[in-house]
Amino acid sequence: MSHNHGHGKKLGWTIILNIIITIAQYIGGIVSGSLALISDASHNLSDVLSLILGYIGEKFSHKGPSRRHSFGFKRVEIFTALINALALVAIAFYILFEAYKRLNSPREISLGLMFGIGSIGLIGNFVSILILNKEKESSVNMRAAYLHLFYDTISSLFVITGAAIIYFTNYIFIDIIASLIIALMIFYSSFDVIKTCLHIFMQGVPEGIDINEVYNFIMSMEGVEDVHNLHIWAINSRDFFLSCHICIGNNYKHKTDEFIKKINELVKEKFHIEHTSVQIERSNICQS
Numbered sequence: 001m002s003h004n005h006g007h008g009k010k011l012g013w014t015i016i017l018n019i020i021i022t023i024a025q026y027i028g029g030i031v032s033g034s035l036a037l038i039s040d041a042s043h044n045l046s047d048v049l050s051l052i053l054g055y056i057g058e059k060f061s062h063k064g065p066s067r068r069h070s071f072g073f074k075r076v077e078i079f080t081a082l083i084n085a086l087a088l089v090a091i092a093f094y095i096l097f098e099a100y101k102r103l104n105s106p107r108e109i110s111l112g113l114m115f116g117i118g119s120i121g122l123i124g125n126f127v128s129i130l131i132l133n134k135e136k137e138s139s140v141n142m143r144a145a146y147l148h149l150f151y152d153t154i155s156s157l158f159v160i161t162g163a164a165i166i167y168f169t170n171y172i173f174i175d176i177i178a179s180l181i182i183a184l185m186i187f188y189s190s191f192d193v194i195k196t197c198l199h200i201f202m203q204g205v206p207e208g209i210d211i212n213e214v215y216n217f218i219m220s221m222e223g224v225e226d227v228h229n230l231h232i233w234a235i236n237s238r239d240f241f242l243s244c245h246i247c248i249g250n251n252y253k254h255k256t257d258e259f260i261k262k263i264n265e266l267v268k269e270k271f272h273i274e275h276t277s278v279q280i281e282r283s284n285i286c287q288s
Contacts, residue, residue, distance in 0.1 A: 028117030118159035
């Protein structure tokens with residue numbers, strides 16, 4: 001079984017599980033009158049969409065290059081992750097809007113149903129994050145899907161806690177407070193993914209790589225007189241690229257292949273950059 005196929009199978013199971021949870025939570029939220037439960041269901045619906053998009057992203061991102069798409073479809077991973085994160089933001093605004101409406105017209109809540117359905121959601125989402133736990137660092141796409149599930153697990157915990165507090169205090173505004181906390185958590189979880197995706201789309205230097213350190217590293221090599229047109233970027237969360245022009249002394253003009261090979265090996269080992277385009281120039285070209 002390939003690594004990609006393993007991702008797809010695990011995502012498939014979590015999609016089915018979260019569809020069941022979402023249906024149960026929506027019905028339970030409407031019948032019980034709990035906004036926190038409806039908020040949790042809305043978040044869980046985004047989980048389903050996130051997982052479906054994640055599944056599509058994983059499938060397409062591993063397709064090989066073609067004449068029209070020389071990089072293949074690796075950037076689909078970032079595109080689907082960005083859609084997922086923006087969906088989270090939209091859901092958070094929906095929850096805030098519903099909470100505002102209920103401030104002036106609180107509703108009676110069926111605590112037993114709220115607690116029971118919230119418990120089902122908690123167990124289902126906890127199982128889901130266990131399924132995807134090992135894959136969450138494999139790509140920004142899988143991280144976005146995992147974050148949906150992680151924060152929905154926390155949301156379900158707030159639903160259960162809210163039901164218990166209302167039961168003992170009869171303070172029904174706890175339901176709205178729980179919804180607001182859920183919305184804030186959703187905002188927090190989505191902005192980091194959005195920031196990462198936009199940084200990659202703008203061809204920024206990948207996280208964890210200092211371009212000045214790379215420059216100084218290449219300049220420290222024997223025979224290198226100058227480095228210019230240095231660019232480092234990523235097309236997804238795993239594939240880093242480097243291009244640069246390197247000026248070498250005339251005494252090293254017969255060692256261009258050795259320079260390129262050595263640079264490729266060193267930047268891969270030290271900075272995890274596997275794709276490079278290095279142009280070697282001699283001193284008389286660099287000074288022109």
